[in-house]
Amino acid sequence: MADLKAQFEQAVADSKKLSEKPDNMTLLKIYALYKQASAGDVEGKRPGFTDMVGRAKFDAWAELKGKTGDEAMQEYVDLIESLK
Template sequence: MSGIDKKFEKATEIVKTLPSDGEDKPSQDEQLEFYALFKQATVGDVNSARPGMMDFTGKYKWDAWEKKKGMASEEAKTKYVQLLKTKLEKSSDQEQAKKLLEQV
C-alpha cells in the first residue's frame, strides 16, 4: 500500500467521525466534495445514470461526482486528504484536530 493510500484510508476513517452538528460539522458543500472525491478515488468516473428529478440528494451527489470525471484516483485521494486537513485546521477543538492531523 502506497503512502497516499494509507493517508487516504486514515482520512476516510476520520471523516466518518466528524461531528454531525455544531460549528465543526462539514458544510453541505464539504460533504459533497468528500463524497465526490471518495467515489472518484475508489470507483473512478461516474458509471450510472443521473438520478430522477425527485431524488434531490442523489442528483447533488451524482453532479458533484460527475465534476471529477477524468481525475486520476491518486489525485482524488490526495485532494480528499487535503480537504480533511483544511477542515481540521479550522476546527474549534484545536487539540483534537492536532491529534487527527498527525495521523494523515
C-alpha cells in the first residue's frame, strides 16, 4: 500500500514533466484518475451547460464512480508511465 502511494506521488510529479502535452481526452483521464484516487467518488452537482470544461471534467470523474482509490492510483501510475 505504502509502495503504491509512493509510486502514485512519483507519477504525479512525473506528469508535470512530460516531454509532450497529452491530448485533451488523455488529460481528462489523468484528471479523473487523480481525483478518484485522492478524493473518491465525485460529489455535488454537474456544472451547467455554459461551463464546458468543468462539465467534461465532472463527467470523466463520474465515469470512475465505484473504483477504489488503489485501483485509480494504479491506473494513474500505468497511464503516466505509458506517456513517458
